[in-house]
Amino acid sequence: MLDLPWRFIAILTANGILVGSMYALVALGFVLIYKATDAINFAQGEFVMFAGFLAAAAIGLGGLPWWAGALIAILGMIALGFALERVVLRPLLGRPIIAVIMATIGLAAVLRGTATLAFGAGIKTIPLPIGSSPLLLGPLILPPIELVGGAISLLFLAGFAWFFLKSRIGVAMRAVADNQQVAMAMGINVRRYFALAWALGGVVSALGGILWGAMLAVDNQLALLGLKVFPVMILGGLDSILGAVVGGLIIGVVESLSSGFLDPLVGGGTKDFVPYLLMIAVLMIRPEGIFGRRRIERV
């Protein structure tokens, strides 16, 4: 037997799995939008942040109970998703990919500015009715908020997988993603499904915002989550929900282990860049990711 600190590794891995499943939830918002509309949402982190601000403001300033705050965040993000699709994304259909990337980067700046302008820059909390005493499971110490977050994430990921595989709307969305013209010829209202995809992306971001906001507290640092999502998606494959889950778990564990073992050696901060190193390796070897579909390009 190797002389490794197994207990330490077990704790780090368990933590990584929980955090990773919450990364997967944020990545899911991205995958939903990419799958259905081929648009890349560089503002995913800002979506999550904005939803967190909405919930925190409704609870903190409006004095509402937590479930009402969550509901307001979800409804607000649905409205935002519809509005953005109509005003920003629809005019950019068929334009080069950099146009969409830059538009969502611009969107990210607008959301960040608006959130602090409207709700104030101070740190806010989202009080969820979850205890704070950690759960002891053998050698593992699990914070309850991470457990609940992980469970909700996996629940929704399973729900969306079912939605895309079995439900009528989900199948229509896959058809739109596959080939817009053929989908149109089959009588699918392509624009409506585009708008729907953005609204769904909004719902998922709202859930992410509430869970992450409850875990970390809400301020504009929450938007940095968006940067974590890219390694997750590249690893798992851009258009795969299963990929988002697996990618999220891998990145969560890798991050947790690297911050446990590498940080003391090199002086911190490996958490932010080891996922990116992993991602570059994946890009060089298998750009479409673990579960992604390889695209064949024709002139």
Add this chain to the structure above:
Amino acid sequence: MLHSETGIFKTSYAADMALYPLPIARWTVAALALLFVALVPLLFSPYAITILNLCLIAVVGALGLNILVGYTGQISIGHGAFMSVGAYTAANLIVRLHAPFYLAIPAGGLMAALIGAVVGIPSLRIKGLYLAISTLAAQFIIEWVINHVTWISGGIESSIQVPPPSVFGWKLESQRQLYFFLLFFAVLAIVATMNLVRSRIGRAFIAVRDQDIAAEIIGINTFRYKLTAFAISSFYAGVTGVLYTYYLGIANYEQFQLDVSIDYLAMIIIGGLGSILGSIFGAVFITVLPIATRLFLTQFGDIFFSQAAIANMVSDLRLILFGGLIILFLVAEPEGLSRLWRNVLNYFRVWPFSY
């Protein structure tokens, strides 16, 4: 208008290949040269010169990014990091070996070009979104390396103090002296880019941008030209980093973070992709925007808000304005400010007989 394009015949190859074939263009360039060399430094206040210096530095970086994004169709969200590579290379050379500026600037550029070409290697296999994300990764990794390797970053808060450049024995200490220094490099970058994009390399870049598979079929070595574009573009970025280091008197990685990369992308989107004039317009526009926002709010904002509230609002409003303008230009005028400028010119070209 005052000039006519008729009656100008090109009788030699030299005339055909001139940068400015029309007399009016030559006069305009001469007038601009007079304006920027003689009048501006005389008439502008020291504060205005400081802002102008920032604009000149941004012009170099924006031109470089436009070669990559606007002409070759590749994406880079890592240009801020390439600038920091140039900045730290030059700062180390200056401090350790007392390198003069004419060695430090090319050295910074070359080092950035090398790193940029390495980052560009994945562009053979991946494009679009994937390339954007891999350059984003480069941004983080370079930032982390500079911040954690004290041999590069000089240790204390990752910053290196740099003495002002000296030209023929004169130390350029004031911003007004630095202005001529920066103007020289900005003009050099503009002329170099103008000549680059109409050369064989520039035409190959444009072919790769329009359809890279088709370009490969007609015999363009796509990989080589993509790498060349990354290297040239990063060279410009490196030079920008060195110039900015001279401007600040210090090399610090915090000046070259992700938001800088995004600022430069915004410059070329708002200015106009694949346009030299657009790069210049965009660089000036994005550099002046936050300053103008602050000035405007402190001047006129107190009608509605208290001064303290305004101080808090400025950075948020800048973000909203910045993002909003990017979206507005993408949706309403994808060819940017340079297109608006061309529309004005085209209107006056035949004015007043515009039928």
